[in-house]
Amino acid sequence: MKYQLHLAHLYGDLLNTYGDIGNVLVLEYYAKKMNIELTSEIISLNDTFDPKKFDIAFFGGGQDYEQVIVSKDIQSKKDSITSFINDGGPILAICGGYQLLGKYYIGANGERIEGIHALPHYTESQINNRFIGDIIIKNEETGEIYHGFENHNGVTYLGEGEKPLGIIQQGHGNNGKDKSEGAIFKNVYCSYFHGPILARNGNLAKRILLTALKRKYPNADLSEQENLEIKFTY
Numbered sequence: 001m002k003y004q005l006h007l008a009h010l011y012g013d014l015l016n017t018y019g020d021i022g023n024v025l026v027l028e029y030y031a032k033k034m035n036i037e038l039t040s041e042i043i044s045l046n047d048t049f050d051p052k053k054f055d056i057a058f059f060g061g062g063q064d065y066e067q068v069i070v071s072k073d074i075q076s077k078k079d080s081i082t083s084f085i086n087d088g089g090p091i092l093a094i095c096g097g098y099q100l101l102g103k104y105y106i107g108a109n110g111e112r113i114e115g116i117h118a119l120p121h122y123t124e125s126q127i128n129n130r131f132i133g134d135i136i137i138k139n140e141e142t143g144e145i146y147h148g149f150e151n152h153n154g155v156t157y158l159g160e161g162e163k164p165l166g167i168i169q170q171g172h173g174n175n176g177k178d179k180s181e182g183a184i185f186k187n188v189y190c191s192y193f194h195g196p197i198l199a200r201n202g203n204l205a206k207r208i209l210l211t212a213l214k215r216k217y218p219n220a221d222l223s224e225q226e227n228l229e230i231k232f233t234y
């Protein structure tokens, strides 16, 4: 039997910094190896997000300009995205998408860009500074190391129920102060890594696909998928 997963690419036509869409391609690549047929569709302005229709969501990053547009539109999807999250739906959210799942982001010009408050973090602005460069983090629970590239003005502070995606070994991460990078909340994985993150971190792609499979097919024997060996390219 071939497994079927359907992915919502949230605002894929607006939020795509440094080719974040590559994350969807990487998920498709590993899905094939895991005997999964992964289909996707863009859910953007004026579309509805039906949490029952999707098994995974991906939400990329963007400039403040696009984030303001998305921030207004996404309020109409706030309840459906929040219920998907609270029901254990897996999401990968990068940079601007990460910020918008939280409470708010103060843009580079000081404007408040409202998030959907589904996750408890919030993001302030830095004055005349951005965090740019290569970054390496380690997830404390799994021991997995993730490599990436960050470029953001926002400085994010995690809230209750959120754990960092990893602890900084090199680079700045969420805020340059507390050594945290990204967030994990239920089955939502957030990060500032562009590049795209999954291209260099196949172990994270596998983790997200497995999470979606276990949720959709709770009685399936997924040992073959669990045993998939990930080859690293960095």
Ligand code: GLN
Pocket (backbone or CB within 6 Å): 017, 060, 061, 062, 063, 064, 067, 094, 095, 096, 097, 151, 152, 153, 154, 155
């Ligand atoms: N505009 C946001 C910031 O600068 C997000 C940037 C991004 O997605 N790369 O923090």
